[in-house]
Amino acid sequence: MTIMFTKCAFGLSLALLLSIVVAIGLGPAAVPPQDTLRYLGAALTGGTIALDEVPVYEIIWQLRTPRVLLAAVVGAGLAAVGVGVQALVRNALADPFVLGISSGASVGAVTVLVTGVVVGVYAVSLGAFLGALTAAALVHLVARTASPLRLVLTGIALAYAFQAAMALLVYLVPQGESTATVLYWTLGGFGAATWGALPVVAVLVVAGLVVLRRWAGDLDLLALGDETAVSSGLDVRALRTRLFLLTSLMTGAMVAVSGAIGFVGLIVPHLVRMVTGAVHGRVLVLAPLVGAVLAVWVDLLARTVVAPRELPLGVVTALVGVPVFLVLLRRRAYVFGSTR
Template identity: 50%
Template sequence: MTATAAVGQESEGPVREREHGAAAARWACAVLAPALLLALTASVCLGSSQVPLGEVWSAVARGVSGGDPVPGTQDLIVWQLRVPRALLAAVVGAGLGLVGTAVQALVRNPLADPYLLGISSGASLGAVAAIVLGAGAGGLLGLGLSSAAFAGALASFALVWAMARRGGGFSPLRLVLAGVGIGQFLSGFTHYLVLQAGDDQQTHGVLFWLMGSLGGAQWSGLALPAAAVLLGLAALLARARALNALLMGDETAASLGVEVTRLRRELFVVTSVLTGVLVSVSGAIGFVGLMVPHACRMVVGGDHRRLLPVAALFGAVLLVVVDLVARTALPDQELPVGVVTALIGAPTLLYLLDQRLEKA
């Protein structure tokens, strides 16, 4: 074999890899899109009372067209309760998949997610402060629930980042450790605020919400998280090539023309906004942002131009299914969504840690 032929074969490798990744992404989207529709349908049909499929679609058609509910049917349950909840689960799952993917690229650590890095804990603290101290009614600094959650997410991430950059260097391991430590501290303060709630019913409601709950879903509350997820996806896709370069290290990314400092600041804002908005409507749901990017990378590879939309779709499917399990696993009792994701995510995290230790 001549040297020219060898070089030609070597150059064909990355091309074949890109083509394989693109084909895998198309297949993944082709599978996940109908899977999401199926999961949404099952989520609306199943529950404390089962609604026949034909009645579900009739109620949805009447709701979309603006028609009045038919007396003697379960239109109100379907259109006012279950459809908004299923759609909110899909939106939150998609957002968590996007945030997890972006954070893992940002810190170059596959074990990072908004929960482990303390972002969710900061958002939860801000949201609980809004609930307990009355910010939702114009109390705490005049911030509403979403604004307070965003402020908490941004502040906690900035604190974690400052700890990780102490001494002028950057260590992904230090970042994760700082996130876990600061997240636990913020969680302790959050629980202290919960204990200061005015009555037992409010305390119980806040604690249930902190473990992740989609039970308060309403049509009026869907617009903000849906808009945040769509804008977040657009913003991250616009920076997909820069995210790919960032995975190769700061120096390599800078040599390719990426303004690393500016990119990280932009990603701080995007991930903090998304996390704050999602936490304000669903509570802190852990491990979704950790599991989804890993599963998607195994199928479509690490190119963020393909990874981001697939992660959003898979995250949506996953959380719709998890919410359905949380509602139906126990008779006459609803589990917090975060409990179900923890039962799945904790073993996943331990497996990933074991794999990294074996490679070390």
């Protein structure tokens, strides 16, 4: 198992690097891989390029590279948060948005879009992040305890409330452009990626991945049930509270820059467990890599299938995720948290 795990990790890392290079080069104006690498090298080392290559270079470095890197970061983060949330609520159907954080972020972003209460380049992202934190605070306050059932029910109830609030905002401010922007944003996408926004979310996601990996042993105990975990000396309530806060912060940061992207955090943990088993130390290494590769390719499909128009990312993830998840459900050998 250890040798297979090492090979999987190495293979996925290589696949991610190749996927990033290919995705940066492909688009309405395709660029060969060798030229893509040359432009990236020039940008990173301060090299020179010919004057007639500047427009293509700008497309590669200023537009596609931050977008593809953001897709990889968000995909990795969503997959890892999916693992964490499924352990938090011990529910195979849980994903990063089951606790209402995504809906709260959507309300914050829509408020900015339709009212213009905040101005600036990152106004929508700021509104989404504040909305996500507000939603997390409300869920934690209303739930009062970190029991799995109470968290899920509270999150679902508040998600409906946030969705109603978002619909009301759009209805009261009937502007065609704003409505279209709201619809696109709530379905997710990386079209607004910039070099300015990338470092913040990358730092938060990487830090969250490190913390989740350090908690892997505790998550294994948590998956065995509260009684077993408590008898092993684990403070279950404190762990659930920390896990809830961490996953909420990571989800808020990702939704703030990409909108709500479904299915990545739901199906990736299941796919990885089929290979590695239920040990979180292994799942939390492979799941971010699989999520990153998946997000990069899904984003590439979204911006090339109907080019020059662009599909909302949530549409593509649903078209990919629903069949995969249904196949998983039909596999009698698969049980959540196991590979029996």
